[in-house]
Amino acid sequence: MTRRGRAAGYAGLVALALGAADALAAETIRYVALVDGGKQAGHQTVTRGDDGVTRVEFIFKDNGRGPELKEEYVLAEDGTYRRYRVQGTSTFGAKVDERFERKGTKAEWKTTADAGAVDVAGTALYTPLGGAPAAFSVALGALGRRPDGKLPLIPSGALTARKVAQAQVHCGGKPREVHLMAMTGIGLTPTFAWATADASPRLFAYIYPGFLQLIEDGCQADANALETRQKQAEGEVLADLARRLGHRLAGATLIRNARVFDSEHARLGPASDVLVRDGRIVSVAPAGQGGAADQVVEAGGRVLLPGLFDMHGHVGRWDGGLNLASGVTTVRDMGNDNATLQQMLKEIEAGTLMSPDVVPAGFIEGESPFSARNGFVVKTLDEAKKAVDWYAEHGYPQIKIYNSFPKDLLKDTVAYAHAKGLRVSGHVPAFLRAQDAVDAGFDELQHVNQLMLNFFVDDKTDTRTLARFYLVADRTADLDLDGKPVQDFIASLAGKQVAIDPTLATFEFLHQRDGEMSPIVAAVADHLPPDVQRQRKAAEMNIPDDATAARYDRSFAKLVEFVGRAYRAGVPLVAGTDELPGFTLQRELELYVQAGLTPAQVLQVATWNGAKYSRTLDERGSIAPGKRADLVLIDGDPTADISDIRKVALVIKGDTAYYPSEIHEALGIEPFVAPVKVGAAR
Structure with a gap:
């Protein structure tokens, strides 16, 4: 995930994930941000004052750039924001200035990009555009108070979380249990964070495997073990996703009546039949001459591109x-x-x-x-x-x-x-x-x-x-x-x-x-x-x-x-x-x-x-016998209008077919075109 590399991608991920601050007892908790197996690249300090205001400082610098943020907020009895403010600069230097306040059922916010107001009945958590990863504590704390495990969000949506792993850490001289939570309902994929296992859970560590480890100061020695366990847990979720959304192609598959793009010469060819077997292109023949197959894709004159x-x-x-x-x-x-x-x-x-x-x-x-x-x-x-x-x-x-x-x-x-x-x-x-x-x-x-x-x-x-x-x-x-x-x-x-x-x-x-x-x-x-x-x-x-x-x-x-x-x-x-x-x-x-x-x-x-x-x-790179069956069926003609490249009806990668509409629905995206599915030969 990257926006201009990993550092920018991190800031965007945090904002998409939740982007706010932390709910703590009257104390200060310091987190350190580690990259490259232990090099410190920033910190987060969360302090709850006697005045009921929690103050957060978050600085992260990698590759010569990164956010610098200061937050203040007050929580309501249900653990959501009553008042919130963040100021500072984003990864690339944009001004961050955002505020939110809720009075009774009236919730109002203003950022550098938008402003709004909604009437809210009951519990709902505001999701700022930009903020520190301490946001996970607020979300986890508010979720812990919800008997149905679902937290309404402002301006819209709902957040859920489930435990996918647990581990013991040993910082501070005694064992502690922490839980890996997968949060869904914001962004396009789940966001993972390690939470404390007490009655009022808060953020213990946020780990982006291979890039960042943000963890309580003094617990750095546990970061690598937590990252290893998180990779395992994410792998199990991802393997299930691959099984559900990938459709294996057994035997021979004939893509019938497709206009094949000749990528070597940059031109659209005539209607053809493309036969694939065992993840390879077997033949490209004039339409109607593709031969027998175990299953068929009726392309209906659509454009077939190399992957x-x-x-x-x-x-x-x-x-x-x-x-x-x-x-x-x-x-x-x-x-x-x-x-x-x-x-x-x-x-x-x-x-x-x-x-x-x-x-x-x-x-x-x-x-x-x-x-x-x-x-x-x-x-x-x-x-x-x-x-x-x-x-x-x-x-x-x-x-x-x-x-x-x-x-x-x-x-x-x-x-x-x-x-x-x-x-x-x-x-x-x-x-x-x-x-x-x-x-x-x-x-x-x-x-x-x-x-x-x-x-x-x-x-x-x-x-x-x-x-x-x-x-x-x-x-x-x-x-x-x-x-x-x-x-x-x-x-x-x-x-x-x-x-x-x-x-x-x-x-x-x-x-x-x-x-x-x-x-x-x-x-x-x-x-x-x-x-x-x-x-x-x-x-x-x-x-x-x-x-x-x-x-x-x-x-x-x-x-x-x-x-x-x-x-x-x-x-x-x-x-x-x-x-x-x-x-x-x-x-x-x-x-x-x-x-x-x-x-x-x-x-x-x-x-x-x-x-x-x-x-x-x-x-x-081209559709030719002997090459990998990496193929994309377009419900339009991108050789005439390049914007038609968004109308992907079917993707074949080797020996597996994917229907973009299924993938998009799984990610919360409204599909663009109806799928063209692989069917039994007749």
Whole structure:
């Protein structure tokens, strides 16, 4: 789950999860936030005063960014908020200023993104747009007072929680029991938190496996054991989900009368019959000549695409549903906790995790106060080579260099990776320009902001700070795309065939204002749960006035135009997201059409190019005999209107069929089209 990587994704997850504060006795409890197996990256302090006011300070910094929040609240007798206030800044520097108050049956709130008032009878918990993970305590405490186990929410919805595991911890000198609670009713997937086992439960630890451990101070030694137990418990839930939503294909399946997209040549072919068996494409024949099969899909002239590629994910175990329902059958993971990713790869292979296949990119970062704590963090060339060796031995086709990687080691590390047969991509290390990375031998560059910073930085600009976003938002508006610096850079990319992974849709946060629906979900917002819609109206950048907003709008338009110009100049393009799974890729493809590509060219980028630059073209990326049966049936024609890419009626991944409508219903999303189901042959 990632919004602009794990740090941003964490802030969004907390807000979607609950986003508020903590119910405690008259005392102070301190939590520490740990990353990378124990490195402290922040804290949360919760103090209940004699005046009945609980005060929370939450600071989390990872990868040079993160929220800083201060909350105050007073609880009613039923454990819900009577009064609530949070102020501070979000992960990317947006102002957070939110208040809520309930008087009798009247509940009112105001945030930077919305305001409202409702009449409420009885117990109901307000869910703020932004806040600290201490929110879990309020929710758990209020739920504990509900005999039916269901907590109504303000503005809408209801929260439930169930215990899925328990464990003993030993901090403080004596054993304590804690419970892992799975909370549902907010967001698209369950949220897990460890709660105390007493009569008034509160948050003990919040763990995002592979990324973050937020735990009571003094209990750090128990964090890894709790994470292991949580992974096991989540795995059991996920395995059940995979069994319910995946439909195994036994024997041969004939997809009859489908218009097959020729991804190699970017054109829609005639009606055909596609026969698959044992997860492979057996034949592609003219319609009516597909032969006998055990089961049939009546495509009815719909468009059949190769499975889509998301070339920039940071995969989590809960991402699979959104990806598969959108036709994404392969994700290239661009940086993850190595142990967590290895576990996921094994679960995918075993069929116990509903997920696209994952092509891993090995993450290598340099040691600094700004370091992202994924993969390997290195200081020396020897350490960098050992990291490359590990990834090569584990079958990774490429490595990804990150922001703090030592610039003096860059060229030798790239050469060593190439000698091992690995591609090299990444961010541009601090104090370098994108052209320097190209000259050092990069095969690919991630993110449109990393490309555009080429024109705005010098060897003293530290791009590990929020400057890497604000410089681009502020200065691209005045960049002359016809000027020599831009044209020379594009020519260099094209001449050396350096691919770009622009993640344009992700960077629409650069110009989204408070109260505006995120463009990523604007076209589908009415299909999403109300709490998700509300969360997606919150801005992430500090945009103080209309003039700044207009400037940032012009800058984003230039980013889109740059990608189109680069593509037409012969720069290889791949489609990635680094944001909300599934829906973000659909928006990314729309932006490529906006950049001047034809819909058919865009589909080629999302299929053929994905396979080519992930080095899986022998197995995927086109509909041809011998290749994997990764197939997407569209109830529309995305070669004419790219927005039809949202009308996914059936997905086949290997030997398993998925009906997007079933997945969406399980996630609380209103389906987009009726499913086309696999039926018995007649």
